[in-house]
Amino acid sequence: MKMETLQTTTGMKEWSRNHLRQGRTIGFVPTMGYLHEGHLSLMRRARTENDLLVASIFVNPTQFGQNEDLDSYPRSPESDAAKCADIGVDALFTPTPREMYGPDFQTYVDVERVSGPLCGASRPGHFRGVATVVTKLFNIVGATAAYFGQKDYQQLQVITTMVRDLNMDVRIVPCPTLRESDGLAMSSRNSYLSPEERKQAVCLYQALNAADALFGRGEGNPQAYLSIMRDRVEQEPSAQIDYIELVDPRTLENLDHVDRSGALAILAVRIGKTRLIDNMLLGGV
Structure with missing residues (x-):
């Protein structure tokens, strides 16, 4: 048809x-x-x-x-x-x-x-x-x-x-989220990024992976997750954090403890003038 x-x-x-x-x-x-x-x-x-x-x-x-x-x-x-x-x-x-x-x-x-x-x-x-x-x-x-x-x-x-x-x-x-070969989540706004900003933008995915690795090691303190994600993003000179949070996947409320029932790492970061968002269900749950 x-x-x-x-x-x-x-x-x-x-x-x-x-x-x-x-x-x-x-x-x-x-x-x-x-x-x-x-x-x-x-x-x-x-x-x-x-x-x-x-x-x-x-x-x-x-x-x-x-x-x-x-x-x-x-x-x-x-x-x-x-x-x-x-x-x-x-x-x-x-x-x-x-x-x-x-x-x-x-x-x-x-x-x-x-x-x-x-x-x-x-x-x-x-x-x-x-x-x-x-x-x-x-x-x-x-x-x-x-x-x-x-x-x-x-x-x-x-x-x-x-x-x-x-x-x-x-x-x-x-x-599921579709990603470029380096992990950057596909988005129409990626077209705004300069070549150098595009390289830096992968920090969002890398920060989420760092949080997921921490979850795999059984870390229960949400502040540890926030710290490791912030540390990765702040390495990039063009990055400005809007928010980085660890929340309940259903209510989106901040967690005071992380257990095996799961957590959502979620962030919004400006790379230059371009605001990008991404997230990951830790442990794939």
Whole structure:
């Protein structure tokens, strides 16, 4: 089936309803475009697990704060469309901001506790924008299952909590973080890095690996993990730490002790002007 590109909410809804009425399942991958292998891996999995595949490309203005990179966020619409077609996307939804947020738009979704720490503290309002746009996309697409990468771990927890609390009829499928050969998590923002910054950016992954090795040795003191991660990141001249934390993987609350039930090491670091995030479930649990 040839890929259809749809730009209106009514057109996308009609497409989905026609197929759902015929008993078909729809896998959905929402993106902000500038697609890389991480996005494509989500699409491949959704393609194999559903009758139909929908992807969206929408740079959502409500999740960007003041002085953030909305205007400069990387965009490659023609290349993105070609990649989607090659993967086997059946419908590509590419709405405009005006289509998604009318002139009198005033309704937002707030997921309270899990949105508060980490990126929620650093980027006030960010997750309200994420939760709102994902709610709208779920309502428009009517997906059976939606696929999200674990690199954006807090975002995944926010969306999972929202779906549970609001009884949304969509299954959330977490997918592993994809990494470059040196371990750097794939991200559209990696394109901002200069060659020297790109070399330094691997410190995020190396800090997480150091924490994982400490977990393997049975360390119970969270401060030991924070110290070893900070020490690694601070070796890089362009690195500025936003946060480095060790948290409960379910609640995202800081841990006062580490045991074999597991922990999430999570960090946000600016390399030059580029803010990167990454995380690791220690011990692979």
